[in-house]
Amino acid sequence: MLFTTPYLTQAVLSLILSATATHAFAYKRQATTCNGHAELCDRSFGNVTFVGTHDSYAVGTNNLAANQDYNVTQQLKDGVRMLQMQAHNQSGVIQLCHTSCALLNGGTLEDYLDSVKTWMDANPNDVVSLLIVNSDDIPPSEYDTVFKTVGLDTMAYVPSNASIPASAWPTLGSLISSGKRLVAFLTTEADYTTVPYLIDEFTNIWETAFDVTDTTFDCNVNRTNGDTSTQMYLINHFLDQLIAGFPAPDPEQANVTNAVSGVGSLGQQVQTCAAQYDKNPNFMLVDFYEYGGGSVFEVAATANGVTYNPSTPIASPGGTSNPGSTGVTSSNTSGAISDLRVSHSQAGGFFAVLGGVMAGVWSVI
Numbered sequence: 001m002l003f004t005t006p007y008l009t010q011a012v013l014s015l016i017l018s019a020t021a022t023h024a025f026a027y028k029r030q031a032t033t034c035n036g037h038a039e040l041c042d043r044s045f046g047n048v049t050f051v052g053t054h055d056s057y058a059v060g061t062n063n064l065a066a067n068q069d070y071n072v073t074q075q076l077k078d079g080v081r082m083l084q085m086q087a088h089n090q091s092g093v094i095q096l097c098h099t100s101c102a103l104l105n106g107g108t109l110e111d112y113l114d115s116v117k118t119w120m121d122a123n124p125n126d127v128v129s130l131l132i133v134n135s136d137d138i139p140p141s142e143y144d145t146v147f148k149t150v151g152l153d154t155m156a157y158v159p160s161n162a163s164i165p166a167s168a169w170p171t172l173g174s175l176i177s178s179g180k181r182l183v184a185f186l187t188t189e190a191d192y193t194t195v196p197y198l199i200d201e202f203t204n205i206w207e208t209a210f211d212v213t214d215t216t217f218d219c220n221v222n223r224t225n226g227d228t229s230t231q232m233y234l235i236n237h238f239l240d241q242l243i244a245g246f247p248a249p250d251p252e253q254a255n256v257t258n259a260v261s262g263v264g265s266l267g268q269q270v271q272t273c274a275a276q277y278d279k280n281p282n283f284m285l286v287d288f289y290e291y292g293g294g295s296v297f298e299v300a301a302t303a304n305g306v307t308y309n310p311s312t313p314i315a316s317p318g319g320t321s322n323p324g325s326t327g328v329t330s331s332n333t334s335g336a337i338s339d340l341r342v343s344h345s346q347a348g349g350f351f352a353v354l355g356g357v358m359a360g361v362w363s364v365i
């Protein structure tokens, strides 16, 4: 019926041809906006500054071990593009916990990655990095199982070598048009021969000191396993306070710590590091990212030579989902702490309980 006249045949043919052409074009299409800016499309991944959330899953207005006020979906919506997390083995399940799962349990890696996948599917022009702190040295194959369940394995970029210099990374545009726009780093156990998309962190990235409690935020190399002159680098820009001798996140200083300028600010550390190494940091990990009203994103935009101009305002400092919840709201006499917000005056009691949970460092990056 459709093919009864030459005219229709031609029409159908031209439809088929144009669909094919569109398909070919779409396949090779170069993204025109990359991570929100056209200017970033031609920029190597290794030459872009990204805001990252330290302990991105450690969300809560009710827990002293919380580093963030908003969940990963909100973080991504607001502009965070590196998500750092601590993975733990809880009875064979990979769970995101802060130091100890009794202290702060942010749920399973699978649920977390589901949120990341959902956001990435809805935002096809963004490159997102993960930094997985492999606290219990879980083998890559176990992560691979979770990535496959979630469907993120097929979105993960596979580098041409286990470690590549900053200058050898593809552009954001090519990561986006190839569909491989998830860049996943693992701190330990990475094995290029078995799971090549779980990229070894310290042969590719060096880091400044973490858990610092003074506002100097120097730019010296703290951890690496490679040639720092060619690696990308990450600054740990979150200020801890010492409570009963333990470093703990300090939300009260967060707007100063996250600021564009001033003593102890993110902007100041970027300037210090850029002067020292002649290039900006690639990743900047922060706590309570929304404090400063977008200042952390402004710092990144300035480093990237673009303008920070969000279309909608970012989340309000401190979180709105659970306002007014200060003070101890629950405790567990067996020593597990699940949902506490502890004011400074109550912190002594918190750490007395904590002492029963663990002996050792409080916050391991």
Ligand SMILES: *[C@@H]1O[C@H](CO)[C@@H](O)[C@H](O)[C@H]1NC(C)=O
Binding pocket: 070, 071, 072, 073, 074, 115
């Ligand atoms: C994440 O937080 C937003 C509000 O910032 C909320 O609307 C959304 O339901 C949360 N998602 C999950 C999975 O909790």
Ligand SMILES: *[C@@H]1O[C@H](CO)[C@@H](O)[C@H](O)[C@H]1NC(C)=O
Binding pocket: 089, 090, 091, 092, 093, 136, 137, 138, 139
């Ligand atoms: C994870 O923990 C379970 C027991 O809870 C143990 O059997 C398994 O060997 C652990 N896996 C790793 C990789 O350590």
Ligand SMILES: *[C@@H]1O[C@H](CO)[C@@H](O)[C@H](O)[C@H]1NC(C)=O
Binding pocket: 160, 161, 162, 163
């Ligand atoms: C990866 O890089 C190392 C160090 O530069 C080099 O020795 C090795 O040949 C490279 N491997 C591949 C597969 O390119």
Ligand SMILES: *[C@@H]1O[C@H](CO)[C@@H](O)[C@H](O)[C@H]1NC(C)=O
Binding pocket: 208, 209, 210, 211, 212, 221, 222, 223
């Ligand atoms: C790295 O940072 C940690 C924590 O701030 C510190 O204890 C350690 O001494 C530093 N190591 C080096 C080599 O700078």
Ligand SMILES: *[C@@H]1O[C@H](CO)[C@@H](O)[C@H](O)[C@H]1NC(C)=O
Binding pocket: 255, 256, 259, 262, 292
């Ligand atoms: C941080 O917040 C406090 C209290 O709201 C305010 O007084 C101060 O000016 C803020 N500092 C910066 C750098 O935004």
Ligand SMILES: *[C@@H]1O[C@H](CO)[C@@H](O)[C@H](O)[C@H]1NC(C)=O
Binding pocket: 046, 047, 048, 049, 278, 279, 280, 281, 282
């Ligand atoms: C990117 O390259 C420019 C030009 O060399 C440099 O100024 C900037 O610091 C680089 N940024 C990063 C994150 O490497």
Ligand SMILES: *[C@@H]1O[C@H](CO)[C@@H](O)[C@H](O)[C@H]1NC(C)=O
Binding pocket: 102, 332, 333, 334, 335, 336, 338
């Ligand atoms: C207290 O913590 C223990 C150990 O984690 C757990 O088995 C128990 O259910 C918790 N009780 C309450 C009331 O949360």
